[in-house]
Amino acid sequence: MIDRIQWLGHTSFVIQGPPLIYIDPWRVARSAFHADVILISSDQYDRCSLADIDKLRGPDTVVIGSAAVARQVENCTVLRPWQSLSVDRAAIKAVPAYTLHAWEKPAAAALGFVISVNLHDIYYAGPTQIIPEMRALRPDIAILPIDGRGTLTVADAARVIREMRPRWVFPANWGTYGNGATRSDALELQRLTAGHTEVVLPAPSLSAAAASR
Numbered sequence: 638m639i640d641r642i643q644w645l646g647h648t649s650f651v652i653q654g655p656p657l658i659y660i661d662p663w664r665v666a667r668s669a670f671h672a673d674v675i676l677i678s679s680d681q682y683d684r685c686s687l688a689d690i691d692k693l694r695g696p697d698t699v700v701i702g703s704a705a706v707a708r709q710v711e712n713c714t715v716l717r718p719w720q721s722l723s724v725d726r727a728a729i730k731a732v733p734a735y736t737l738h739a740w741e742k743p744a745a746a747a748l749g750f751v752i753s754v755n756l757h758d759i760y761y762a763g764p765t766q767i768i769p770e771m772r773a774l775r776p777d778i779a780i781l782p783i784d785g786r787g788t789l790t791v792a793d794a795a796r797v798i799r800e801m802r803p804r805w806v807f808p809a810n811w812g813t814y815g816n817g818a819t820r821s822d823a824l825e826l827q828r829l830t831a832g833h834t835e836v837v838l839p840a841p842s843l844s845a846a847a848a849s850r
Contacts, residue, residue, distance in 0.1 A: 638757040639778065639805050644839055646813040648684055650780060654754055656725040660761055662689040671695025674724050677702035678734060678763035679747040685709055699724050705746040727754040733770045734763035736787045751776060767793050779803040783826055784810035784818040791822050795829040806836045
């Protein structure tokens with residue numbers, strides 16, 4: 638399954654299903670194929686990019702997000718935490734995503750997702766720190782931020798991995814768009830979790846290409 642998941646830079650991923658699922662598309666190339674599903678984790682500008690949604694959206698594309706996202710995106714299907722929706726062969730569950738700092742946006746403004754497809758559960762954490770709700774999750778694959786800017790730090794991500802025990806992990810929020818985390822941070826996560834999980838990193842050339850988009 639991991640060969641069907643591609644990091645597009647920053648927080649953006651695509652899962653080559655079926656169905657074809659894009660998550661938080663940001664500065665993506667226009668695709669010859671419309672997305673079947675677009676998941677938007679937050680109404681932040683770099684996660685809820687209307688221009689990128691328009692590039693990928695077709696007449697049958699299902700866009701899923703929170704109520705805050707729906708205020709920006711026309712015809713967005715709203716999920717609240719722990720609600721689920723099935724699209725083709727995928728079951729998509731919204732899960733909480735939030736920070737514990739009082740000055741950040743409330744939990745209702747952001748979501749993570751558990752995507753069940755091809756007999757695998759994929760957890761996309763979204764813009765979150767370590768939160769109690771993570772204890773209920775046991776994904777096969779986890780996509781975790783590591784930039785520490787209102788999200789998980791490398792050390793936080795390592796702790797989450799040790800508790801969740803996913804078989805594979807894709808680090809996000811590094812190496813692109815000045816978010817602070819670097820490939821060295823991703824490699825540090827790999828070192829900290831050796832023996833617990835396989836941290837999947839793109840080739841350096843892909844990282845450079847993502848950074849230049």
